[in-house]
Structure formats: structure tokens, C-alpha cells
Amino acid sequence: MNSNTPTFTDLVSSLPASVPFVGPETLERKRGKSFDARIGANESAFGISPAAQKAMQQALQQNGCSWYGDPENFELRQELAKMHGVQNDEICVDAGIDSLLGLSVRMLVEPGAAVVTSLGAYPTFAYHVAGFGGKLITVPYLDNHEDPQALLAQASDCDARIIYFSNPDNPMGTSHPAQRVQQLIDDLPPGCVLALDEAYAEFAHHSLTPAIDTSNPQVIRYRTFSKAYGMAGMRIGYVIANRELISGFNKIRNHFAVNRLAQIGALASLRDNEFLPQVKQRVEAGRQRIYGMADELGLSYLQSSTNFVAVDLGDGDRTRWFLEALTDRGVFIRMPGVAPLSRYIRVGVGTASEHEQFESVFRQLLSESATTA
Amino acid sequence: MNSNTPTFTDLVSSLPASVPFVGPETLERKRGKSFDARIGANESAFGISPAAQKAMQQALQQNGCSWYGDPENFELRQELAKMHGVQNDEICVDAGIDSLLGLSVRMLVEPGAAVVTSLGAYPTFAYHVAGFGGKLITVPYLDNHEDPQALLAQASDCDARIIYFSNPDNPMGTSHPAQRVQQLIDDLPPGCVLALDEAYAEFAHHSLTPAIDTSNPQVIRYRTFSKAYGMAGMRIGYVIANRELISGFNKIRNHFAVNRLAQIGALASLRDNEFLPQVKQRVEAGRQRIYGMADELGLSYLQSSTNFVAVDLGDGDRTRWFLEALTDRGVFIRMPGVAPLSRYIRVGVGTASEHEQFESVFRQLLSESATTA
Numbered sequence: 001m002n003s004n005t006p007t008f009t010d011l012v013s014s015l016p017a018s019v020p021f022v023g024p025e026t027l028e029r030k031r032g033k034s035f036d037a038r039i040g041a042n043e044s045a046f047g048i049s050p051a052a053q054k055a056m057q058q059a060l061q062q063n064g065c066s067w068y069g070d071p072e073n074f075e076l077r078q079e080l081a082k083m084h085g086v087q088n089d090e091i092c093v094d095a096g097i098d099s100l101l102g103l104s105v106r107m108l109v110e111p112g113a114a115v116v117t118s119l120g121a122y123p124t125f126a127y128h129v130a131g132f133g134g135k136l137i138t139v140p141y142l143d144n145h146e147d148p149q150a151l152l153a154q155a156s157d158c159d160a161r162i163i164y165f166s167n168p169d170n171p172m173g174t175s176h177p178a179q180r181v182q183q184l185i186d187d188l189p190p191g192c193v194l195a196l197d198e199a200y201a202e203f204a205h206h207s208l209t210p211a212i213d214t215s216n217p218q219v220i221r222y223r224t225f226s227k228a229y230g231m232a233g234m235r236i237g238y239v240i241a242n243r244e245l246i247s248g249f250n251k252i253r254n255h256f257a258v259n260r261l262a263q264i265g266a267l268a269s270l271r272d273n274e275f276l277p278q279v280k281q282r283v284e285a286g287r288q289r290i291y292g293m294a295d296e297l298g299l300s301y302l303q304s305s306t307n308f309v310a311v312d313l314g315d316g317d318r319t320r321w322f323l324e325a326l327t328d329r330g331v332f333i334r335m336p337g338v339a340p341l342s343r344y345i346r347v348g349v350g351t352a353s354e355h356e357q358f359e360s361v362f363r364q365l366l367s368e369s370a371t372t373a
Numbered sequence: 374m375n376s377n378t379p380t381f382t383d384l385v386s387s388l389p390a391s392v393p394f395v396g397p398e399t400l401e402r403k404r405g406k407s408f409d410a411r412i413g414a415n416e417s418a419f420g421i422s423p424a425a426q427k428a429m430q431q432a433l434q435q436n437g438c439s440w441y442g443d444p445e446n447f448e449l450r451q452e453l454a455k456m457h458g459v460q461n462d463e464i465c466v467d468a469g470i471d472s473l474l475g476l477s478v479r480m481l482v483e484p485g486a487a488v489v490t491s492l493g494a495y496p497t498f499a500y501h502v503a504g505f506g507g508k509l510i511t512v513p514y515l516d517n518h519e520d521p522q523a524l525l526a527q528a529s530d531c532d533a534r535i536i537y538f539s540n541p542d543n544p545m546g547t548s549h550p551a552q553r554v555q556q557l558i559d560d561l562p563p564g565c566v567l568a569l570d571e572a573y574a575e576f577a578h579h580s581l582t583p584a585i586d587t588s589n590p591q592v593i594r595y596r597t598f599s600k601a602y603g604m605a606g607m608r609i610g611y612v613i614a615n616r617e618l619i620s621g622f623n624k625i626r627n628h629f630a631v632n633r634l635a636q637i638g639a640l641a642s643l644r645d646n647e648f649l650p651q652v653k654q655r656v657e658a659g660r661q662r663i664y665g666m667a668d669e670l671g672l673s674y675l676q677s678s679t680n681f682v683a684v685d686l687g688d689g690d691r692t693r694w695f696l697e698a699l700t701d702r703g704v705f706i707r708m709p710g711v712a713p714l715s716r717y718i719r720v721g722v723g724t725a726s727e728h729e730q731f732e733s734v735f736r737q738l739l740s741e742s743a744t745t746a
Contacts, residue, residue, distance in 0.1 A: 004563040005590045012480045015624045025443035066603040070398035107385045190377040217378045230439040233633030251388040260606030
């Protein structure tokens with residue numbers, strides 16, 4: 001670099017060259033071959049709605065790729081508003097929750113202002129807080145659950161602008177009942193927004209989602225087509241919030257961010273009443289299968305409200321050993337990054353063949369580790 | 374809103390509720406029916422590469438929508454690097470140039486710092502400068518071309534962090550030869566980055582793009598699959614720059630921003646050697662047709678290096694009248710937003726039937742305006 005070299009802003013200069021997640025493709029390039037089972041990114045193993053498939057296929061044939069998507073995401077918002085019993089202007093659609101979390105931090109957090117989350121919670125949220133100069137303050141999980149009480153106390157203490165809270169939780173898969181979340185909402189300190197990530201809400205047994213109340217200007221609900229709807233690769237999600245908050249998103253978002261096929265697929269998914277119940281059933285069956293395997297192997301695990309199950313391997317070093325060995329033998333899987341959560345390995349519900357692949361390698365590793373112990 | 378109401382950052386509070394562009398779908402909803410010709414957003418009328426179509430179709434059938442895209446965009450960067458004769462880590466792929474412009478401003482422009490562009494140039498760039506608190510300073514076009522001399526002088530005066538320059542230019546369609554652009558690069562003030570938007574580069578007769586030199590830390594080249602490759606609806610574009618600059622993008626971008634189908638389609642497009650020459654030919658034929666029509670009607674126009682032609686209607690009020698009347702009668706079209714550029718209407722190269730539709734309505738309006746004049 002010569003002396004003419006432009007400089008980054010102080011903030012960007014100060015950021016580390018980190019990434020929230022290493023993708024499975026990166027690991028595949030390192031191994032020199034593809035994974036046999038891809039159960040590490042909480043993607044859906046059960047595809048997309050046939051209606052969405054058909055609609056996107058048609059759009060693809062009719063040259064729907066060449067036109068920009070509707071920057072207002074109007075039809076989709078209309079359908080979502082109907083479904084959630086809110087107004088169109090209480091919804092903002094964007095290219096996935098990751099992007100919406102970035103926008104949330106950008107619009108609410110001045111550099112140096114505090115943001116509260118749980119230690120070990122979603123790394124991409126932490127990435128955005130750092131990226132906009134916020135000060136991330138964490139509280140520990142309590143018995144593998146996010147701890148509303150501790151989050152609230154910390155938020156009060158540090159005058160937090162945002163509490164990030166995912167329910168059901170990622171990476172643990174645990175959840176709180178709707179009533180407990182409502183209490184968290186009711187107890188929010190003045191001026192603090194609850195970023196309520198409900199990416200996995202559709203997988204829960206019972207509703208974990210308190211009634212949506214867009215008159216409350218302190219809550220943003222994050223929803224996605226990436227999980228139960230199986231459209232992670234299409235990049236589309238949305239927030240539901242008070243219209244004042246939505247107006248903030250609209251002031252800074254990339255208006256043409258959502259791809260046209262995703263808009264078409266998402267709309268078709270919503271209008272397909274049969275798909276989601278089937279996915280939920282298959283995910284439930286997949287969880288039971290993981291529970292059954294763990295029971296048989298004498299491993300404890302956490303009851304999951306998501307499409308993955310945290311299985312207890314005793315401690316972080318041991319989990320990391322399993323993770324690396326599984327990766328070596330063709331199973332893409334992840335684990336929580338920090339103790340004490342890192343004693344668990346996060347087993348995604350895969351297809352039947354992915355589960356078999358995982359279980360076979362996992363059993364083998366268990367017996368190898370027993371022999372060497 | 375109650376007294377608990379959270380507040381936006383000062384910057385976001387100060388932003389107007391504006392959007393860079395009103396989408397054609399918004400206008401269609403207002404009219405209550407679809408447009409017959411969509412020639413206003415510089416989208417391609419000639420579709421996507423058959424290879425891309427096939428690859429995406431296959432991915433769609435094989436459930437490629439359910440997996441996140443590779444956050445490294447590795448294969449695509451590798452192919453692009455080969456094509457441009459640069460290294461993988463001198464390229465950053467993201468969900469379109471709009472997003473990359475936002476990231477550029479975010480990483481280079483401290484609040485209050487100056488950025489220079491031409492008066493009437495790309496509104497989305499201006500939107501991002503405002504969105505990150507930069508101070509946008511404009512210089513006039515010179516004879517309907519961006520004016521490198523004036524941009525440089527202004528950048529020196531105000532210690533600009535970025536000069537935004539599109540070549541070929543949008544909205545005028547004019548261009549500068551490679552040599553002139555190289556001169557602009559050579560004369561950049563220290564610490565100033567040239568954001569060189571080459572979205573339309575493929576449509577030019579002769580190469581307007583100076584040799585790519587990634588050893589120069591002051592230039593970012595923006596390329597896209599939205600225009601000649603016909604993939605506007607898929608959201609994928611990239612920058613080529615010095616690896617130091619690329620490292621900045623990587624520190625703040627949404628790593629999973631690009632949808633998987635777009636990655637697959639873009640890669641297949643690059644490997645299809647036949648598609649692009651055909652598109653260029655058809656665009657050239659379309660331009661000739663617009664020139665021919667204008668000649669016949671006694672209207673002057675600008676020689677275009679893009680997939681649209683600026684046709685002179687005399688003054689902004691008259692252009693606006695035409696634009697509204699065209700919109701009413703089923704033709705989606707746009708015009709430059711500010712004088713003196715606004716005397717031109719921007720006629721996109723459409724399909725044959727779109728052109729006929731436009732030409733028929735346009736001729737009708739010309740005769741109506743002659744009668745009423």
C-alpha cells in the first residue's frame with residue numbers, strides 16, 4: 001500500500017477479520033470432498049412447499065429472474081399482515097433475519113451504547129453489534145435456557161438499547177412459554193427494545209409466541225422462511241413491529257434487497273396450508289429419533305422446540321473432539337461456541353439417510369472414545 | 374407511542390422517509406393493472422443464459438433452496454478471478470451493487486465526511502451516503518457526460534473520501550473511453566477512493582474499462598449480473614479491488630447474503646460463452662431501433678453505451694408529462710430526476726413487442742402534444 005492509501009473509518013479499522021460462521025462448503029473444500037450429512041446449520045431437511053416450488057419454477061421459466069423484485073414486497077406483506085392480524089405497514093420484509101438484525105442495530109444503537117444478549121447466543125447478532133460500534137454485554141444462560149430476569153437486570157444496569165432474545169433458543173433448542181416472554185416484554189426498561197427472534201417458532205409443540213401487539217413500540221418480532229419453510233437458500237425474512245419502528249427500517253434498508261423468486265416462493269408457501277403441518281410432524285419425528293438414540297446411548301439431552309437437539313457430551317473439549325471427528329467422517333455438525341453450553345453437540349434433524357449417517361459415525365466414535373479412555 | 378418509546382440514533386432520526394426508486398409494481402397497483410411494456414428499470418429484456426436457467430432449475434428441483442449459500446462465494450470468486458486476471462481475495466461477491474455501495478460508504482465515510490458525485494447520478498448511492506451520515510457534494514454533468522475534471526477538483530477541495538463515477542453512465546447512457554477513466558484514476562487525490570460503477574460495461578461498443586490494477590488501493594470496480602446477464606431479480610454482484618479494501622467488505626458484510634440459486638446461476642452464466650455476445654447484439658439492435666425512431670421523429674438523443682437511450686424532449690416539464698402519460702397508457706419508463714438532465718426521457722431496450730408498445734404510445738402522445746401545443 002502506498003501513501004495514498006485510503007483509510008477505513010475508525011470503527012471498521014477496529015473490527016477483527018472474523019466471520020460469524022464458517023460455512024460447510026469451506027469445510028468441504030478443506031476435506032476435499034462433500035459431506036454425507038449436512039445437519040449443522042439448522043437448515044430444513046424437508047424441502048420447500050410444492051406450491052412454492054411450482055411458483056418459482058414457473059417464474060424461472062417465464063424470465064422472472066430478470067426483473068427486480070417489488071421493493072415494497074407489497075403482496076407478501078399483505079398476506080403476512082392478514083396472517084398475523086396486523087397492518088401492512090407494521091411489517092418489513094428483507095433478505096433474511098441476519099440483515100434485519102443488522103438494520104435493527106444500525107437504527108437503534110449509537111456507537112458505545114449498550115446491547116444485552118446471552119453468552120453464547122446468536123453470533124451474527126454479536127457481529128452486527130460490533131459492526132456498528134455497540135457495546136455487547138452478556139449474561140449467562142440459566143440451566144441451558146436464556147434468562148429473562150438476568151437480561152432485564154443487566155439491561156437496566158447498563159441502559160441497554162436492545163435485548164436480544166431468541167425463543168425458541170438457538171443454539172440450545174430450549175424455549176420459554178408465551179407467558180414468560182410476555183412478562184419479559186412487560187418488564188422492559190424504558191427505551192429498550194426487545195429483539196425477539198422467533199426463527200424457530202413454528203417447530204414448537206405449543207405456542208411460545210405471546211400475542212402480537214404492534215401498539216407496543218418496544219418489541220420487534222423476527223420471522224423467517226429459512227427454517228420451517230425450508231427456504232434458507234432464498235434469503236427472505238421479515239419483522240413485525242410498531243409502525244414507527246418499521247419506518248426506521250424503511251429509511252435505511254436496501255429497497256431492492258429481496259430477490260424476486262424468494263418473494264414468489266414465500267407468497268406461495270404462505271398460501272399452502274398443507275406443507276407446514278407436514279414439516280412440523282417430520283421434525284417432531286426426527287427429534288424423537290435423536291432422543292431415542294441418546295436414551296439408548298445413555299446420553300442426556302435437552303428437550304427441543306426447534307429442528308435440532310442439544311446432546312450432552314460432558315465437556316467442551318470432548319464435544320470438540322466429536323465435532324472434528326464427525327466432520328472428518330462426512331458429517332457437518334456444529335456446537336455452541338462457549339462454556340458451559342459447549343458440553344452439548346447440536347444435532348440437526350436431517351433426512352432419514354442423514355440421520356443414519358450421523359448415528360452410525362457417532363456410535364463408532366463413542367466406542368472409539370470408550371476404548372481410548 | 375408512550376413514554377417508554379425507544380429512540381432511533383440521531384442519524385436515523387434525521388433521515389427523510391424517502392426511497393431511491395418507486396418500483397413499477399407500485400405504479401401498477403395505482404393504475405390497477407399491469408404494464409404492457411417494462412422499459413424503465415434498465416432490466417434486461419433478453420433473459421438469462423440457458424445454462425444458468427438449467428442450473429437453477431436443477432437446483433430448485435434438487436432442493437437447492439433449503440441450504441444457505443456458500444458464505445465465501447468461493448467457486449464464483451474463483452471463476453471471476455480467472456476471468457479478470459486477479460486473485461480470489463481481490464473480489465467480494467454480495468447481493469448486488471446496491472448493497473456493495475452501502476458497504477463501501479459504511480467502511481470509508483465517517484459521519485460528516487465528504488463524498489463527491491455528479492448531480493443527477495445514481496440515487497441509491499446518494500441514499501447510502503445520507504444513510505451513513507456522509508456529506509454528498511455534487512458537480513454538474515458536462516454535456517450529458519460525467520465530468521472527471523470537475524469531480525477531481527471538487528474532491529480535492531472537500532477532502533472527499535469517495536468519488537462515485539459510473540462508466541457507462543446511468544441515467545444518461547453516455548461513457549468515457551478507458552484512457553480518460555485511467556486519467557481519473559491517476560489523478561485521484563490521496564486518501565480518496567474511486568467507486569467505479571461498471572454495471573453497464575458489457576454493453577459498450579469498445580472497451581471503456583481501463584485495465585484492472587488491484588495493486589492500486591484507491592479503486593473499487595463494481596460489476597453485476599443484473600444487467601447484461603439478465604439476473605436483476607436474483608441479486609448478485611461483486612467488487613474487484615485491492616485486497617486491503619476487500620478485507621473491509623468482509624469485516625462488515627452479511628456473510629450469508631447471497632442466495633444459493635443466484636450463486637449457481639451466476640457461475641453457469643460465466644461459463645456460457647455464447648450468451649453474452651447474443652445479448653450485446655440484441656441490445657445494439659434495440660438501440661439502433663430507438664435511434665431510428667428518434668431520427669424519424671426529429672428528436673435528438675444521446676449515443677448510448679448501455680441498454681437504454683436518452684431521448685431529448687426539450688425540457689423537464691415536457692418529459693414529465695410524457696412520462697406520466699406513458700405510465701397511464703401502460704409503459705413503465707423513467708427519466709433523470711434533475712435538470713438539465715431531465716429534458717431526456719430514458720428509453721430502455723425492450724423486447725420487440727415492448728418497443729412496439731412504447732413506440733405506438735409515444736407517437737400518439739407526440740401528435741397529441743403537437744395538437745394541443
